[in-house]
């Protein structure tokens with residue numbers, strides 16, 4: 493299943509947040525959305541997830557999710573959103589309830605996603621026993637458990653320190669390389685965008701409009717930390733964003 497935004501614009505009261513966004517999210521790709529603070533990135537993600545309707549334009553789901561998809565669209569948030577009283581296994585199990593699966597089928601899915609996210613030996617741990625990076629791996633395992641058509645990821649690594657971020661980027665790359673998934677990945681961090689994105693969408697400051705869509709063809713598994721070509725891409729993105737980010741920053745201060 494692909495997602496398409498067709499002429500999407502949105503206003504909150506007097507505030508125009510998004511203007512005329514046209515964008516395709518092809519299956520099997522990670523599409524990163526970058527742009528200055530307040531330009532409407534999270535709003536765009538909520539629209540893709542059907543949590544909000546745009547003031548004008550359409551959000552289209554093209555095709556049908558593959559067999560085995562329990563939930564076509566699922567979120568991964570910055571703050572992990574785990575239930576503190578449930579173990580790692582229990583947190584993943586939660587999203588498999590009410591789908592008519594028997595206990596054996598649920599156990600198979602949970603074992604599979606815990607293996608894929610390298611959490612098997614932590615299955616019985618509680619969230620409070622885990623580091624931030626491990627908690628986010630649980631949230632990713634939980635998202636994968638429903639075999640979504642598209643994962644909607646809102647700054648998933650931004651609450652983590654830089655070393656943990658690097659490790660989780662490596663994890664996401666190996667997860668995707670073993671079994672490609674589709675994701676829309678909102679981030680402030682251009683290094684993350686050039687490591688993880690097949691496509692990087694640069695939004696202007698509010699009202700967010702698409703300034704440029706950068707396609708990166710280097711396979712994810714070949715994008716190493718500190719790679720010169722990635723650094724150059726990052727510089728290009730920063731060149732596009734720099735003035736807009738400064739203006740958005742000043743605007744927020746004076747509001």
Ligand SMILES: Nc1ncnc2c1ncn2[C@@H]1O[C@H](COP(=O)(O)OP(=O)(O)OP(=O)(O)O)[C@@H](O)[C@H]1O
Nearest residue numbers: 504507509527528529530531532533534535536698
């Ligand atoms: N429910 C709402 N009601 C009114 N205004 C809103 C609402 N949600 C967001 N906004 C405003 O819309 C604009 C875009 O917000 P949004 O969170 O989508 O931007 P963002 O690019 O994700 O920001 P950031 O990078 O700071 O996380 C902001 O000015 C915000 O204050």
